[in-house]
Amino acid sequence: MEWYNVGKIVNTHGIWGEVRVISTTDFPDERYQVGNELGLFKTDGSKPIIVKITSHRKHKNFDLLTFEGYTLLKDVEAFRDATLKVSEKYLTELDENEYYYHEIIDCTVISTEGETIGTVTEILQTGANDVWTVQPSKGKAHYIPYIEDVVKKIDVDKKEITIEVLEGLLS
Missing domain, CATH: 2.30.30.240 (PRC-barrel domain)
Structure with missing residues (x-):
């Protein structure tokens, strides 16, 4: 299965398991929709963790996300510098003259x-x-x-x- 970058977790935000993401996607509202699954690729090269989005909001130049089962700061601290990727099965058809x-x-x-x-x-x-x-x-x-x-x-x-x-x- 192919995976494609949609963002990088650069930090945590607050104490309730929220992470700050710098997006590399033109479709953040679609990619970070509640219920969507993303692959979380940590820098240590370990197997990706599949995370389900439970909330998404914008804050300054960041997308703030929370994931199902990761509700506290201590749960997401290890995700810092991880890359978020979308599976090829979630890619949608683009309009003419638009490309991934x-x-x-x-x-x-x-x-x-x-x-x-x-x-x-x-x-x-x-x-x-x-x-x-x-x-x-x-x-x-x-x-x-x-x-x-x-x-x-x-x-x-x-x-x-x-x-x-x-x-x-x-x-």
Whole structure:
């Protein structure tokens, strides 16, 4: 079974078993819905713990969660720095021109002229639009905005993205 990152537990919150999560999902309300199950992957590499969400709320830049059976601070302290992941069986179909991060990461980026630019290594959320970090085989990374003027074609099956290289984009 494949698992996909949705957030990282960075701390506890209060004394009633709440954890602070920095989300890496575009769908926090869907992923953290009460009753949903997530895999909790601790940093020690042990087998994931399946947790069921009993509450979700926003607080500043964090998502605060509680899990069934973990009601006190002492129950969740060991979860600090753990990664929360969703099982592939819970992934939903996206609208046209929407993609999951795992579909974009590791794609080869080529120009409309056929030149290989590099590989997508990271996706940065800027608020306005996502920006893809593209690492060439040599040299420093390029930052490609996911906008219609630049990204012309995405083929997730071939793991290939075609972009229009606008003036100054790769400098």
